[in-house]
Amino acid sequence: MSRKLVTLDDFTIDQTRQFPKATGQLSSLLRDIGLACKIINKQVNKAGLVDIIGQFGATNIQGEEQMKLDVYADETLINVLKRSEDCAGIASEENDDFVAFDDEYSHNSKYVVLFDPLDGSSNIDVNAPIGTIFVIYKRVTPLGQAVTAEDFLQDGSKLMAAGYVIYGSSTMLVYATRLGVNGFTLEPSIGEFCLSHPNMQVKENGKIYSLNQGNTCKFETATQQFLDYCMEDNKDEGRPYSHRYIGSMVADLHRTLIKGGIFLYPADKKNKNGKLRLMYECNPMAFIIEAAGGMASTGTERVLDVNPTELHQRVPIYIGSKNMVQQALSYIVE
Ligand code: AHM
Ligand code: MG
Secondary structure, eight states: OOOOOOBHHHHHHHHHHTSTTOOSHHHHHHHHHHHHHHHHHHHHHGGGGHHHHOOTTSBOTTSOBOOOHHHHHHHHHHHHHHHOTTEEEEEETTOSSOEEOOSHHHHTOOEEEEEEEEETGGGGGGTOOEEEEEEEEEOOSOTTSOOOHHHHSOOGGGOOEEEEEEESSSEEEEEEETTEEEEEEEETTTTEEEEEEOSOOOOSSOSEEESOGGGGGGBOHHHHHHHHHHHOOBGGGTBSOEEOOOSOHHHHHHHHHHHOOEEEEOOBSSOTTOSSBIIIIIHHHHHHHHHTTOEEEOSSSBGGGOOOOSTTOBOOEEEESHHHHHHHHTTOOO
């Protein structure tokens, strides 16, 4: 029996129809982000050809400097969003400061987008999955002027929508709003993201823990105790758990979303705020996992409640299946 294909556009139009006052601007912004990611995907797919066409970031046979893949992804998103009717400005891991689009049209756009254009880019060399992470906020400054830092430095709890695209064995866009989380797989022959994983839910219990275990000697006692718990031989409680770590947040969290488990990048003795960035790595992932029924904490508070002070600030993160996150937090003594 054949099933009707539901494209990302069909899906967001249906969602918009549920809200008579909705203007459709969020859907159209999502379409623009999807388009940018399809362009990035084409380039990511060619990464395996570097021996033939030359290294990204190196000089090619014609003597032209080739753009690095993460810079290419950043520029692609900026160029597409600049032309979008609905985006007033962006902030990205690749740029020190936010970019306010300075034209009359953008001054009247309602949304700002923050993104990590190509997360886990050190995985490109080994052909492991990488991803684009994005988050959308409604601006707080009045329409009719350029956006300011205030529009970007909003708590995660205020965000409208978030998602990621994973460039893996297939390319998938996972998109979350307060209505839930849905996954769309890119159908290359028609160039459309099609609904493949409706209403994604993260399991309450998991059997997989995911962190850079090589850092164990640097971890605080609480993390070491949680690790001992995960590795303990306790058949009755289903332990030891399996350890999986790709070192690409999008890939590790995509697995967590589908199979359950916990992903953590905790503080360590040297890095009190961990490694990962609040605004375009932790907040979007926390929103997605919470919308799917999971949990995300910095160890001391809900990730989405952190009051941001800087665009590139880092926070420790414990994220995934509720019961596993709670177990990890139980070792932290305030
Ligand atoms: P990046 O933004 O420089 O790519 O770094 C972020 C990545 C995440 O995808 C991943 O979870 C983490 O760094 C891995 O770090 P480590 O190599 O320290 O385990
Ligand atoms: Mg990153």
